[in-house]
Amino acid sequence: MNFKSIPAxxxxxxxxxSAALLLAEDAKPPCCRExxxxxxxxxxxxxxxxxxxxxxxxxxxxxxVLRGHLQVVAMFFTTCESSCPVIVxxxxxxxxxxxxxxxxxxxxxxxxxDSERDTPEVLHAYREKMRLPTDHWTxxxxxxxxxxxxxxxxxxxxxxxxxxxxxxxxxxxxxxxxGEVVHQQTGIxxxxxxxxxxxxxxxxxxxxxxx
Numbered sequence: 382m383n384f385k386s387i388p389a390x391x392x393x394x395x396x397x398x399s400a401a402l403l404l405a406e407d408a409k410p411p412c413c414r415e416x417x418x419x420x421x422x423x424x425x426x427x428x429x430x431x432x433x434x435x436x437x438x439x440x441x442x443x444x445x446v447l448r449g450h451l452q453v454v455a456m457f458f459t460t461c462e463s464s465c466p467v468i469v470x471x472x473x474x475x476x477x478x479x480x481x482x483x484x485x486x487x488x489x490x491x492x493x494x495d496s497e498r499d500t501p502e503v504l505h506a507y508r509e510k511m512r513l514p515t516d517h518w519t520x521x522x523x524x525x526x527x528x529x530x531x532x533x534x535x536x537x538x539x540x541x542x543x544x545x546x547x548x549x550x551x552x553x554x555x556x557x558x559x560g561e562v563v564h565q566q567t568g569i570x571x572x573x574x575x576x577x578x579x580x581x582x583x584x585x586x587x588x589x590x591x592x
Contacts, residue, residue, distance in 0.1 A: 411488045412436040412446055412519045422448075427534050428560035432527035434492070437504035437520040444531075444560065447519065451487045451583050452556040453576070456528075456537050456549065458495040459507045464551050467569045469511055472553065475573045476517070479580070486584050489518045494532075494539050494547045496525045536565070557583040 413436075422429050428445040435441050453472055457465040472489050479487060491513075493499035499507075504520040507513075513520070523531070532539060539549035555564040555576060564579030 410436060410438060410515050410519050411450065411490075411517065412442050412521070413438065413440060414446060423559060423561060425562070426560035427531065427556065427562070430527075430531065430534075432523055432530065434521040434523045434527070435501055437501050437508055439501045442521075447488065447490065448560060449558050451483075451558060451580055451587070452490050452560075453487060453580075454490040454492065454535065454554045454556060455552065456492050456494055456532060456535065456539070458493050458547055459499050459503055460495070460545070462546060464549075464569055466511075468551060468553065469513075471569060471571065471573075473511075473513075475553075475576060478573045478577060480577070483577075483580055483584060487517070487580055489513075491518070491520045492528070492531065493520070493522045494528060494541075494549060495545075496522060496528055498545075535562070555579050555583065558587045 422445070428443070428448055430444055433441050433443055453475060455468050455472060457468060459465075469491065472491075476484075476487070476489060493504065499522045501522065504522060508515075508518065508520055535552065535554050537550045537552050539547050541547050551567065551569050553566040553576065554562055555566075557563050563583050564576060566576050
């Protein structure tokens with residue numbers, strides 16, 4: 382490539398990336414889908430929680446609005462200085478590694494520990510910073526009591542320190558379409574294959590319910 386053409390090439394690449402982001406912004410996040418009507422939830426479903434959560438697009442929703450799709454879930458906070466960006470990157474790599482048969486069946490859910498600072502506007506800025514596609518990613522915040530209740534159901538331990546940072550479990554959870562925990566991945570930079578296999582099993586178990 383001619384060195385004189387490099388600035389033009391970089392400008393074109395940036396323009397293409399911006400256009401791709403605009404297309405993603407036109408899509409609705411999973412939390413904006415219509416609440417699916419279905420049979421009663423099981424006792425093991427976290428979607429039984431009556432709490433309401435606010436998304437990064439400002440919509441208040443129950444968790445049950447995510448019903449019907451497999452969910453890869455992690456709890457995080459936007460000002461995390463250590464593991465949260467790695468967890469999000471692990472989830473992005475997992476999404477990229479999904480086989481074609483799963484890509485339209487799996488959504489990704491991030492729920493903030495930080496009820497005070499992670500407003501919808503802050504979450505939306507984080508979505509843009511981390512380049513999280515609109516059509517398959519949901520970012521939620523909730524009240525402090527609701528966050529603690531959900532964390533307990535997911536087996537996530539967390540504690541806020543004097544600096545406003547949260548010490549927390551590094552845990553990625555797979556929910557089936559009914560909101561039941563079917564797999565958990567502990568730690569960061571873990572191999573994606575066991576989680577993908579859990580998603581495949583969950584999709585296979587779910588498919589007869591969709592016919």
